[in-house]
């Protein structure tokens with residue numbers, strides 16, 4: 588599995604995929620990447636340190652992801668990231684967290700002391716699609732409520748059961764209400780959810796212009812950031 592990469596086209600940055608403790612929620616219906624979670628702290632730190640050693644600081648921007656929330660990274664790994672931020676003069680971090688840690692976001696911002704683009708797996712702004720169909724357990728009601736804590740929503744498109752109307756509204760919100768967002772086109776995995784090829788084709792045609800929007804990063808494949816497998 589690739590765990591270090593550089594994102595070259597938009598918002599240039601280095602990115603690392605680290606290992607964390609089990610996702611606090613772990614029950615989203617579309618997710619099988621929690622298989623990368625671990626409870627072996629020493630092994631996780633060893634691997635994470637090796638991955639983090641790749642960071643050169645060439646863009647002064649770093650994204651750290653794990654299959655869960657940054658709050659599930661081992662303490663020693665977080666400390667190592669903080670050290671790298673100082674040593675490599677990193678000016679901006681991208682981190683990700685589940686909604687349930689919303690009251691600890693500031694704690695993480697204070698810990699690193701540099702601007703952080705906090706991402707969150709929103710998947711959709713349609714409350715029922717998000718919380719019932721995708722079982723996301725992110726029960727915010729409004730965009731404003733989300734923005735009190737987070738900067739950048741990660742969206743999901745192309746799942747059987749999703750509608751064009753849901754996607755249209757989601758795309759409108761991310762373009763109008765956020766400075767940064769990610770759109771993941773669903774790729775079949777080991778879960779029972781299925782990709783809707785017709786819906787994906789419709790999305791890729793209708794929203795191809797998003798590829799030119801510097802604020803929005805569309806991942807047509809889940810390895811488009813160069814990490815994962």
Ligand code: SF4
Pocket residue numbers: 610611612613614615618619620621654655656685708723
């Ligand atoms: S919160 Fe993220 S890592 Fe956890 S189960 Fe849901 S999608 Fe997977």
